[in-house]
Amino acid sequence: MTRKWRPSLGLVIGGALAGTLVLSFLGLIALRYLGPEIGFRQAAMVLGVIIAAITAVPGWLLVRLLLRPIHDLETYAAAQEQGQDAPAPRHFGTKEIDTTARGVISMAEALRDREATIRSYTDHVTHELKTPVSAIRAAVELLSDDPELSADNRVLLEQINGARLQMEAQLEALREAAQAREVRYLGTCEISEVIAELQGDHPILTLTLEGVATRFPISGKGMAIILSQLLRNAAEHGAQTVQLVATAGQLTLQDDGSGISDGNAARIFEPFFTTKRESGGTGMGLAVVRNILHAHRGEIALVPSQTGTRFEIDFAQP
Template identity: 60%
Template sequence: MNRRWRPSLGFVLGGALAGTLAMSFAGLIALRYLGPEIGFRNAAYLLGAAIIVLTAGLGWLLVRLLLRPIAALERYASDQVVGGLSGPVPPPAHFGTRELHRTARSVMDMAETLRDREATIRSYTDHVTHELKSPVAAIRAAVELIEDGGTLAPGDRRLLGEIDGARAQIEDRLAALRAAARARETRYLGQTVLADLVPALQQDHPDLVLRPIGGEGVLPMSAGGLRVVLGQLLRNAAESGAGQVTLRLERGREGVSLTVADDGRGISPGNAARIFEPFFTTRRDSGGTGMGLSIVRNILAAHRAEIVLLPAPSGAAFRLGFQSPA
């Protein structure tokens, strides 16, 4: 444990102010007595040089005790966000004052807790999907073997179809689970102008008419991430019978928001509270996994953003809220 002495923040700031005042008074006094002896111009030059040296020393102390530890903590936090999932990030070597030391320790503990939590989720997801892969493959092989074995009665063939359908559903759920875990880790850093993204979204969803409002605004996420997020919402809109989707971008005091509203069948009040739950779907018979909106929420959460379902007289409306950088 590092037991080096660390001054308090009040001591550092108070000492800097006191040192500045002391140099000013000492310079006036020295000029009064040195001026008649060596000349006021020479005394001013000498005192000016002395004050510059002392001020540089004071500035070096402030940089060492305040600026450098804060910059190191900022780099540590940034490295944890970008690269912490691939391995541990070295902590800052200097902490400066006692207050900065306590703050740095709290930030590092929080970062380690979040990294361990993400690693646990990733490890659990990988383990579950790996362990279930073998029995699912065995079920598929057994179904194929039985089908190739000869003529089956209609009832047996129907039962075999149900078994194979359940196997396909399990495979779809496992793929969705892996996608949800990856969504928690992937970072889409950057900025995107909505108007530049709409043509690509329109090409991906030709059956929908997209109406951007405030399209010249900038969203704090890369085009790749927004294409994943908005693509899922547009697919849901198309599957609910929508023909038109409005993308309204607004900027407020707390950040940027993007409202995605369609004219489809909408979401029933009974399902509204569960649409972001993993594996909840109303289209299970048609192959829905119930992970689309959960993945969208995970991606947005990794970028300090959120998605909420808005009340709408018709269709469905979602608001994507992006916080302004602190």
């Protein structure tokens, strides 16, 4: 289908400026010749009305070709950010706005399709592996009831069962990671609104909150999920106290645990990387945290610290 011709932005703005200049010049000429005939005051009033009426035409064109398309594109982008299924705008003004808008719409559709593909593939993989994992579990339970099973075979059976538990944990972590790429916890919150809940969920830790009262662009539920994972990691590394410092757009967590070794520091956000595989670790906790933060224009980084572990969470300023 042939794309409709659209004027360039330079033509629209240049035409509006040129038209205004020409109209003002013609008004001065008309006033010079019309003033002596009907009076300069009356001539100025008549010409003012005529000029205002004619100027309304380029004003209407600017609204139609510039302001309305930009507003429609802004509304569409806001709907996509909120996860709403809003129809894409169909009408654009100038050539430049048309090109930019179509690029934004194509990018939004590509990102939505990519997320849907990842979610579909994850669901397919976890569903297909569920049956063989269930079969392994049933076989382990059946063989465990055999009184004639030798000690060596029982050790082997325990290893098989441990591998099965690890597979189930990895599949669940994979589902959580895929979900974290899509789910957004819309709203805002202050850390003071969730710290009581966090303290109750992690009674072995002593939490302190310092800094200014600032609202972060994520709901309290989303912030609680992020901080719970970080506090869980702190407890697993022997921490007893965790200090949270809130500033404008940034949240810092400092614990007094054993810290993270230099060799592991560069890999802690990699999916499935863990040093606690034998105790059921999946290595997806920090990956999920990072995905949730990315969905809210946030970043998390491990910052060098003389004692314990220090994380900094930064949210993009609006």
